[in-house]
Amino acid sequence: MGIKLVGILLCLFAPILAARPISYSGGSTIMAFSNTMQDSVYYHYSPSYRFSVGIEAVSDKYTAQEYAYWRSTYLLNRKNTQHSQRNIYLQAGISTQGLDHHFVGVHGDWETRRWFSGFGAKNVKTNTSDYSEKFLQLGVAPYLGEYGDLHTWLMLKSKKDSRLEGWSTYPVLKFFKGNLLLEVGYDREIEWDSHIMYRF
């Protein structure tokens, strides 16, 4: 309950989220998302560590439409310490359907090698309706792998889509090794929530 309250409070004051939306300078990332509302494939390029531009092809299951977003992400704030990193990102996207279909959002995370927390909120305006997505994610690494090892995270994600009723809270497993990251969550109501990412 406490976790949910903090998530709601953060989302009240912040209009979104996605894992590591900016790569290193000159790096490219391709990722795919799949959940009960949509499937998408997103490619982005980072001219610098503070900024990325990309395109996301979306298959919207809710409206049975297919479209794309021209997206950009800006690193608003980063704080590095010996054992932690904190980030706040701003995101925006414009649909190929026209200027009336766009989104804005904010995404934040804080992590150490052992702990992870992240939140996000996104407001989407479409030609037919407006909606919002919010989430909070907390995680712990059961072991600390060395550089190059398989890394594992046990996470709890709480998500709210204004088109659906209530918050969904469910476990998520995250794995990464080398340039590949895989994140899979499951909830009885929203079923699978998966995310795969490759950096190059």
Place this chain on the structure above:
Amino acid sequence: MQPKLTLLIFILFAFGKSASAETKHTHDQHNHDTTATPSAAAATERYEGFVEDLKDSKVAVVEVIGMVCDFCARGIEKTFNKDEFVRKIDVDLANGRVLIAYSSDKLINREEISELILANGQNVTGIEIKKI
């Protein structure tokens, strides 16, 4: 709404304060998670293992902050490997340290190293150059 706003400000303040305070610690003093911070002896052993097969080289020992995630440190290896003088790299997440072995004819520019680390999103706090 006022109590919610107050609570949010408190959370952000507490978070920010703890994060700022962390930068004042030296590496050896900071030991909140002992499993995340090996001993100095382990770091020395790692360095010795790194230079074991090197000769006629220079090694840059780079202290880095914010390097908490393997996936996020990938760019460091990729960036430095583009330099033809670089022989090998070791990314030590636990100690926040990057070892870069250059051939001996490389003129090492500390500022360049700092900029390349920054381009990956982390910060350099110290660089020591050692000749092998």
